Amino acid sequence: MHAGPGRDYFHNIAQTVKSILIGMRITLKYCFAKTVTVQYPDVAPTLQPRFRGFHYYEIEKCIACDACAKACPVDCIYIDKTAPRKIDKETGVAVGGALVRYAIDYSKCMFCALCTEPCPTDCIHMGNVHDMSAYTRENMIVEFTELAKQGLQTPQPLWMSVRRHVPQWATDRQREWQEYTHSADGFAGQPEKRREAMLKALTEQEAPKKKPAAKKEGDAAEAAPKDS
Numbered sequence: 001m002h003a004g005p006g007r008d009y010f011h012n013i014a015q016t017v018k019s020i021l022i023g024m025r026i027t028l029k030y031c032f033a034k035t036v037t038v039q040y041p042d043v044a045p046t047l048q049p050r051f052r053g054f055h056y057y058e059i060e061k062c063i064a065c066d067a068c069a070k071a072c073p074v075d076c077i078y079i080d081k082t083a084p085r086k087i088d089k090e091t092g093v094a095v096g097g098a099l100v101r102y103a104i105d106y107s108k109c110m111f112c113a114l115c116t117e118p119c120p121t122d123c124i125h126m127g128n129v130h131d132m133s134a135y136t137r138e139n140m141i142v143e144f145t146e147l148a149k150q151g152l153q154t155p156q157p158l159w160m161s162v163r164r165h166v167p168q169w170a171t172d173r174q175r176e177w178q179e180y181t182h183s184a185d186g187f188a189g190q191p192e193k194r195r196e197a198m199l200k201a202l203t204e205q206e207a208p209k210k211k212p213a214a215k216k217e218g219d220a221a222e223a224a225p226k227d228s
């Protein structure tokens with residue numbers, strides 16, 4: 001038997017009220033739940049140990065080999081140098097040509113960390129800066145060679161340079177960013193020396209000349225004039 005139009009009408013109303021109540025049940029549940037809003041930037045965000053943020057880059061160890069740029073799936077790393085660079089084994093610092101440009105376009109970067117894997121000198125890392133804002137796409141390109149001139153290895157959140165009151169956690173984090181140290185880093189605890197090496201990476205540096213190998217005893221005897 002076909003239900004009358006009056007019955008359909010009330011059935012639709014019941015269905016609508018039921019749907020609203022189901023939706024509101026979830027809303028109400030969160031109304032009385034403990035708040036989890038973090039008052040950033042006044043309160044520091046909690047980052048997990050393996051968090052992958054904006055890179056930090058040790059320019060003084062970079063040999064501009066392009067391995068990171070080739071590994072990048074979206075081609076967002078730009079490198080330019082004047083001549084080949086190589087690590088000076090005595091100091092652990094790269095010498096040779098000047099690093100003209102090392103930049104990453106963060107409007108394309110996926111934070112996949114593939115660029116950090118093939119680096120032969122372990123100088124590009126995923127950092128812990130999670131916050132970067134810009135007004136244009138061009139400003140999302142971070143010029144790490146320009147940062148190096150200011151003694152920085154990683155971009156800093158914009159608000160930290162314009163806000164009148166910077167909370168203590170951010171001041172501490174800034175200090176940490178300026179003195180980044182990495183395992184087996186020859187500059188650990190020597191920020192001034194690191195800064196000097198960073199600036200040198202921007203100019204051509206001659207590789208130190210190899211010391212002549214000490215002659216063996218046999219060679220010396222051969223070289224000595226023979227008695228006639």
Ligand code: SF4
Pocket residue numbers: 071072073074075076077104108109110111112113114115116
């Ligand atoms: S994290 Fe991934 S996308 Fe970003 S620069 Fe590295 S390789 Fe490219």
Ligand code: SF4
Pocket residue numbers: 061062063064065066067068069079118119120121122123124
């Ligand atoms: S960061 Fe590493 S992989 Fe990339 S150019 Fe420099 S040395 Fe090569």
